[in-house]
Each structure stands twice: as structure tokens, then as C-alpha cells.
Amino acid sequence: MTITQLYYVLAVAEHQNFTKAAEKCFVTQPTLSMQIQKLEDQLDIQIFDRSKKPIELTEVGKKIVSQAKNIVNEADRIKDIVDQQKGFIGGEFRLGIIPTVMPTLLPMFLKTFIKRYPKVKLKIEELTTDEIIQRINDGHLDAAIAATPLENESVKERPLYYEPFVSYIPKEHRLASKKKIDTTDLEIEDMLLLEDGHCFRDGVINLCKSFKQQDDDNFQLESGSIETLVKLSNEGLGMTLLPYLNTLDIKESEKSNLHHFNDPVPAREVSIIYHKSELKMQIIEALHTVISGIIRGAIAFQNVNIISPLAK
Structure with a gap:
């Protein structure tokens, strides 16, 4: 049994196809198939049910894949130990970032990093929190930047900063005359929200204490981007909430529509998250140092109330 054979098994388990798995492993399909067959012969079991389309794991195959993930992680850890001993900070690093953080944070730290x-060869993807957790657990992401706490035992979280919520209120809105607002002023019925799947949406809903399930025929407008929410709000279709960093680039003519909250200011916790196996910690530490150092100059809020990003 070899580590390479286990890599091949994991690739087939993920792609449910020998040809696609071979492409991902940069080997020929006959080579990959031969090595997996060799492993099955050695163990005297079938890992894959090849009669199914797409290919499926057998019951014992599922147990082998679960153990293979642990073994491959531990094998990767050996190289990680050597890199740390040598003080080497480099190699490919796969980083996921949630959509409501990517546009504002990435330009702030990427060039410096x-x-x-x-x-370090960064490979960055914009992903939802659910996609991030799945990919971290599958070993396809080394770390991610997301709103926390996530209450997930498979990942570790290290806060980078706390980003306040800022209300964006059009001129004719019922709250437009208030210089600062309270969370008790919010009503979900006139709130423009991001589409389902965005953790910032869930944070806004959790913040609105008056939230209640609405009938399908009630008016509720949702969008896939924060920029669109601002434009819809300008049309008088409702107010919205923005992450603080999004307000820094807002048009001069729109700044009068920004209304901050009274203390304690509702805020989201933004963290770098990674698998509990703690691989590539030297790069994770480097990212944390660079980002937290840069962001400290942009956000200087103290009295905040962390709003959960989890859908209730």
C-alpha cells in the first residue's frame, strides 16, 4: 500500500470517474486504474462498484476513503513540518473568500502579501460559507476568510477583524431623519436583502428582532450583490445594511444616506478559518499578520455586538 495509491482512490471517490481522476492526478487512466486494482487485490476487497454509473464506493470502500483522508493528511504534515523547520513560506496555497468580503478586503492586502x-502561489476562489466548509473538509482549500463564529467542529477560526454594520437609508425613508439608529428601529419588511446563501443576509435577519416568516405573496426584494442593493435603495424600494468596508468607496452623493448605529454597534466577526489538522500554518500565520495589520488602520471600532452569521 502506498500514499500514491491512496491519492488515486480519493480522486476517484471525488470525481466518480477514472478518467477525470487521472486527469486531476496528472497520470494516464491505465496507470491510475492499475494502481487502484493492485490495492484492491492486496486488500482482497472491492473499493469501487464499477457496475454503477457514475462509479460508487462500496460499503467497505467508504470506510477506506475516510481512513485514507487521515493518512494523506498526515503524510502532508511531514512535508509541512520540514517546511516550518527550514522557515520556508512558499508553495501553492488555496484560499476561499466569501462574496461579501472578497471585493473590499482582497484589494487591501493582496499586493502587500x-x-x-x-x-507563495495564492489560488483564490470566491465561495459561499457552505462551499468553503465542504472544500476545507475535502482537502481542496487550505484556508478561507469568512464571517464567524460557525460552530463547526471540523474547522478552527482565528478572528482578523470586527466589521460594523452600517445602515443605508434613502431620503424618503421613515428613518432618514435619524442621525444614528438603534437595532430596535429595524423592520425586516422594508429591508432589502442579499439572496439566500449569503451569510451577511443571515446576519441581517438575525439582527432584525421583529423578523417573522412571511407569506410567499408578500413583497420582498432580494439581490445577489451589495452594489445592487444600494441602487435599489436609491430608487426608494427600501433601506439596506452594508458591511463597513463597503461604505468606504461609496459615491460622495450617497454618503448622506449612511447612518451609523448607536453603541453597541452590531458587527460581524471576520476570521481566517482552516482545518483542525492545521496544515500550512506558516502561511496561515503570514496571512493573518498581513491582513490584521492592514485592516487595523481602516477599522477602529471598539464597542461592538457580534451578530451570528448562522441562519436561525
């Missing part, structure tokens, strides 16, 4: 750590 690349300049400081030129040997």
Missing part, C-alpha cells in the same frame, strides 16, 4: 511572500 505577494510582495512580502513572493514564494
